[in-house]
Amino acid sequence: MADGQLVLGIDPALGTTGYGLVHCHGNRLKLVDAGVIRCRRNRPLEERLKELHDGMCEILAELKPDCFAIEQLYSHYDRPTTAILMGHARGAILLAAAQANLPVHSYAATQIKKTLTGNGRAPKTQMQFAVKHQLGLSVVPEPADVADALAIALTHYHFSQASPLLSQGTRARAI
Template structure:
């Protein structure tokens, strides 16, 4: 029995976490299966264009392997004192969105606090609580690690819980 495939991504220029889940329905309840999770790394000392190409290539490879129906991507979040980090993250998110658009995959975007609220009921939940929520919802034997992978899986789960509404909202905005 196959279901809906959701790719969750926790973007970063150095390390991008990704998680692919399959959601099937049983009497209206979503059942989850972890397909794959991991990280995409770029060479920290390489020029930015090389790092972005590596990130794009890695995300494209995951897309080609799993053919997701939806990409769930963490929204850019930064403090005003870290403007450079925001700009670099914007570049990373840009190539990730490009990979999705090239493959014809809709993308939904969630703020970190929204992901935490959906999974734990607390928008300020600590990492350990998020990891436990992901472990329980996916029926894993251990908490997912590293943090980038746990966050990506949480974003994928959020894509399931809120994805249909987010896609509809985005389609309505385009009209």
């Protein structure tokens, strides 16, 4: 990251997907843009996925990130339907990244929490404070989807510092 890099972090969801763009230059981190893509919950699945894909394509065209970091899919045995819906959403998002020819890096939720706080089971408030601190923000990023997306971008920054191949745009498997 000698010349700096724009890292887009994505917190995928079918209802509200958070995104956060961070400029990384050496040890300096700067929030560039952040927000959410909201899909209308009363629409059929295929329409919601189209809304999500179209929204992600707009963001990628506008922000022009150098790389793309996303939370890995996880499932809980009590909520298999949630994992299936998340998989659909993640697929629409990853398609947009592939269409934009972006290198995709995928991180587990526990890996993100451990990287930012040192605790793989850190509560959401601790994560939000870590994001606020690392980006030098005056307030905690809201909503939580935005803070999570920024945490994912920051995780990629920390991993790319440890492994320079990641910052050179090497494609990581995002399955």
